[in-house]
Amino acid sequence: EWGMDGPSRKDDDADDGDEDDDDFFKPVFGSDGDEMNSLLSYVMEDCSKNRIVLDSECWADDAAFESIRDRFVTGDWDAGKERSECRPDEEGSESESELYGDFEDLETGEVFGAGAQKPPAEEDLNIKKAAKKAAFDESYDAHGGSKGNDGEVVDDSQPGKQGSAAPTSYVDEMKQGMNERYARTRAELDAMNPHDRVAMEGLRPGAYVRMRFSGVPCELVSNFNPSSPLIVGGLLSDEHAVGTMRGRMKRHRWHKKILKNRDPLVFSIGWRRFQSIPVYSLQDQTGRFRMLKYTPEHMHCYATFFGPLAPLNTGMVAFQHLGSDQASWRISATGVMLDFDHSARIVKKLKIVGTPFKIHKNTAFIEGMFNSSLEVSKFEGASVRTVSGIRGTIKKAIKNVPGKKGVARCTFEDKILLRDIVFTRTWVAVDLPRLYNPVTNLLQSVSQKKALEAAKSGSEGPAKGTFNACATFEGQREGYVYKLDNLGLGYYLDYVGSDGFDGG
Secondary structure, three states, rough: OOOOOOOHHHHHHHHHHHHHHHHOOOOOOOOOHHHHHHHHHHOOOOOOOOOOOOOOOOHHHHEEEEEEEHHOOOOOHHHHHHHHHHHOOOOOOHHHHHHHHOEEOOOOEEEEEEOOOOOHHHHHHHHHHHHHHHHHHHHHHHHHEOOOOOEEEOOOOOOOOOOOOOOHHHHHHHHHHHHHHHHHHHHHHHHOOHHHHHHHOOOOOOOOOOOOOOOOOOHHOOOOOOOOOOOOOOOOHHHEEEHHHHHHEEEEEOOOOOEEOOOOOOEEOOOOEHHHHHHHHEEOOOEEEOOOOOOOOOOOEEEEEEEEEEOOOOOEEOOOOOOOOOOOOOOOEEEEEEEEEEOOEEEEEEEEEEEEEEEEEEEEEEEEOOOOOOHHHHHOOOOOEEEEOOEEEEEEEEEEOOOOOEEEEEEEEOOOOOOOOOEEEEEEHHHHHHOOOOHHHHHOOOOHHHHHHHHHHHHOOOOOOEEEEOOOOOOOOOEEEEEEEEOOOEEEOOOOOOOOOOOO
């Protein structure tokens, strides 16, 4: 009933829980005494640990105390350490030093631990290093091999001795296979006679050879200078042809002046040195190559010139003068080869001007702008403009006009006057010079080189017969070329293939 005092359900649950805990932690003894004695013995003795029972007589012996004293803190630790080192390790177990290893201070280089040793003196280390290096050099020179995987010298000429260590990766396995094949091939070649080996392998590096050249000018032999060595190089099959090349070039920042369009330059590309006439250009957004009168001040431009073909991405250096007496910086420009384009097209702006000779309302006949009806047909639909700003369009060519050719009929936005000047802007292709002059300074004699240097320096005056001043061109002279150079305008002695360049 409500309001009556009585035990609640919560108290009953708490009492049941306490009884269960007591039953779990306390053994329940029965009425039998034997069973109780067995349980008490079970509780008092822990079966997981072995009970150590010492005889009371052992504690009275002083020798027993001294035998175990070193195993405690008050004992001698050095004696215990020596005893542990003398004890052999059990098989399959790792010692503490193997487990943790030694500790090395990376900043000071000091080593701590069981394997720590006193660092040797610096002089001792240098002596050991010098001894190892001398031993390695002696064995390497004696066997002529390479260093193997274990640090020992291996003779490459003997197959099967490339190192006993097994390859650790696919790359090492491939390298080992290549070395073994190379060793077998070398052993086979060593067994052949020298004539067959040269036919099979070719001439080895460092061998003396005799070379024969054909088509060489006789001046190369007669003017040969033993103090100037000759460098012999090879050309690829596609480098024997000549054609139009385009490269990306920039004026050298130490060169004093900017380069002018169509000024001759001496190009050094690969094994070739030749003189050519470059045409500078820039590519606009429409892909058109527009001609430049001068090279930009601080940026690259395209240089198109004619000469011996060179591989792509080959570096090039350009010079204006090759004289060794030049005090200023000689390199004019540097660049790289981009492509070969025999149909290279460079255009420039062209303004065509004409005058009207007959006007009817907004239509006018223009003369003096074109030379033939064919030219007018090419420009049909092109926009024209007067100086006053009236815009118009070229419609058609007018034929059968007596005494006039290339007359065009144009229509304008408004009526123009007879005194107006009509013009149109267009693009015209630029002709690329197709000529080059190879530098042949090795064909000049010593006297010719000295005379040329004296003529270019002008300090001692030109040599006799090397220069004749002349204000106007008076015709061709044998052995001379008419040009403007250091000594002024006149006839200069034309040295063999030099064109004023001594190749210094």
